[in-house]
Amino acid sequence: MTANHDKALVLLSGGQDSTTCLYWAIDRFGRDCVAAISFDYGQRHRIELECAAAIAAHAGVTHVCLPIDTFASLGGDALTDRDVDVCCDVDEQTGLPNTFVPGRNLIFLTFAAAYAYQREIGHLVVGVSQTDYSGYPDCRSQTIESLQETIRLGMESRVQIHAPLIHISKKETVELARDLGALDTMAVTHTCYNGTRPPCGECPACLLRAKGFAEAGIEDPLITTS
Ligand code: ZN
Numbered sequence: 001m002t003a004n005h006d007k008a009l010v011l012l013s014g015g016q017d018s019t020t021c022l023y024w025a026i027d028r029f030g031r032d033c034v035a036a037i038s039f040d041y042g043q044r045h046r047i048e049l050e051c052a053a054a055i056a057a058h059a060g061v062t063h064v065c066l067p068i069d070t071f072a073s074l075g076g077d078a079l080t081d082r083d084v085d086v087c088c089d090v091d092e093q094t095g096l097p098n099t100f101v102p103g104r105n106l107i108f109l110t111f112a113a114a115y116a117y118q119r120e121i122g123h124l125v126v127g128v129s130q131t132d133y134s135g136y137p138d139c140r141s142q143t144i145e146s147l148q149e150t151i152r153l154g155m156e157s158r159v160q161i162h163a164p165l166i167h168i169s170k171k172e173t174v175e176l177a178r179d180l181g182a183l184d185t186m187a188v189t190h191t192c193y194n195g196t197r198p199p200c201g202e203c204p205a206c207l208l209r210a211k212g213f214a215e216a217g218i219e220d221p222l223i224t225t226s
Contacts, residue, residue, distance in 0.1 A: 014051035017127035042072030045195030170212030
């Protein structure tokens with residue numbers, strides 16, 4: 001199948017980074033050529049999915065949420081397993097924090113590619129970043145490039161995976177959001193690992209977000225409006 005090289009599908013988690021990517025895609029491809037996709041993977045905080053829908057509505061793009069209820073059954077990570085607390089501790093063997101959900105981005109991108117294939121969408125946009133992050137191996141550019149190659153081979157397609165934030169810092173992501181006119185929409189995003197609104201301000205995700213806004217010298221609309 002020949003993909004339409006003018007259409008893009010954005011993986012929208014409900015957070016700050018994927019929201020910035022949504023506006024990046026709108027800027028690059030045009031609002032009418034952009035759609036958003038989210039995954040219900042059994043995340044503890046349902047608020048993420050509510051935020052994703054609100055963000056898409058705010059940005060004026062179509063949005064679909066696909067159910068994948070397998071991750072919670074795998075267990076052991078703090079984002080899907082209610083028995084595991086979110087903390088900054090890293091696993092001694094892997095060096096990864098317990099907020100790492102093994103395989104998540106690989107599965108999301110593969111499902112998104114299949115969804116895009118069926119609709120002749122040629123571009124996927126994902127908000128992963130290997131800068132300022134917790135060392136998640138599925139946020140590395142090498143992983144994304146390799147997966148793009150695998151999907152191209154496995155689906156006989158020319159799909160292109162864009163990761164506009166991959167090499168930029170949280171501060172630069174905030175500046176990019178400002179430049180793309182995405183700041184207003186930041187008020188309806190969700191980042192906190194503890195799932196609270198207003199955000200807890202203490203978890204690793206809240207601290208990283210606050211640091212990015214502080215370094216960019218911009219007030220976080222989520223904090224000022226909640
Ligand atoms: Zn928090």
